[in-house]
Amino acid sequence: MSFTIRPVTEDDLPALSYIHVQGWKDAYGGMVDQAYLDSLDPAQREIRWREWFDPEQKPVFMAFDAQDNPAGFVNFGRLQTPPPGSSPIRPLYSGEVYAIYILSPYWRQGLGTELMRVAAQGLSDMRHKSLCLWVLEKNARAVSFYKKRGGERCGKKDIEIGPSTAREICFGWRDTAALL
Numbered sequence: 001m002s003f004t005i006r007p008v009t010e011d012d013l014p015a016l017s018y019i020h021v022q023g024w025k026d027a028y029g030g031m032v033d034q035a036y037l038d039s040l041d042p043a044q045r046e047i048r049w050r051e052w053f054d055p056e057q058k059p060v061f062m063a064f065d066a067q068d069n070p071a072g073f074v075n076f077g078r079l080q081t082p083p084p085g086s087s088p089i090r091p092l093y094s095g096e097v098y099a100i101y102i103l104s105p106y107w108r109q110g111l112g113t114e115l116m117r118v119a120a121q122g123l124s125d126m127r128h129k130s131l132c133l134w135v136l137e138k139n140a141r142a143v144s145f146y147k148k149r150g151g152e153r154c155g156k157k158d159i160e161i162g163p164s165t166a167r168e169i170c171f172g173w174r175d176t177a178a179l180l
Contacts, residue, residue: 003063004064005064008060012070013049013050017048018070019101021041023102024101033161057077058077061073063102065106071102071111072115073100074100074116074119076095083154084155095128097132098133100115119131129175129176131173131176136168137166137167146171151173152171
């Protein structure tokens, strides 16, 4: 399937928020508290996206299918959550993929690879030569995806998601060119 990927505008924030919430529900069922997932609301997420939205410093790109239906997104920028033990003076990674979500009907159609390519190119254009991202350790599908694209596991941390704790692991790419 072919996709069109373009920068998100403020008019896209409702669709972006829907993908974000549905992406959590599709990807994290059985990994985090189901009542918490059920409580996620696209309208509430849109309020947060209106606060977060910064296309210059934290670009967001959205993918659309051939019928112009939103299918997924990627958000990236300078490193905000360094792997444990990273040097603040000379970090190994300078860029970060903050979020990448794809609606489940579009899984395994090459869209994740395309969105990672967009993020790597965008970070390179922002003069970041390396990147990392965090993923739930129990998300075997995503972990496999990042490993197949050359990501190296470089950290872990526990986070609170609703009423429970989950383990996140960090994958890093020392050279964004590996994803282009």
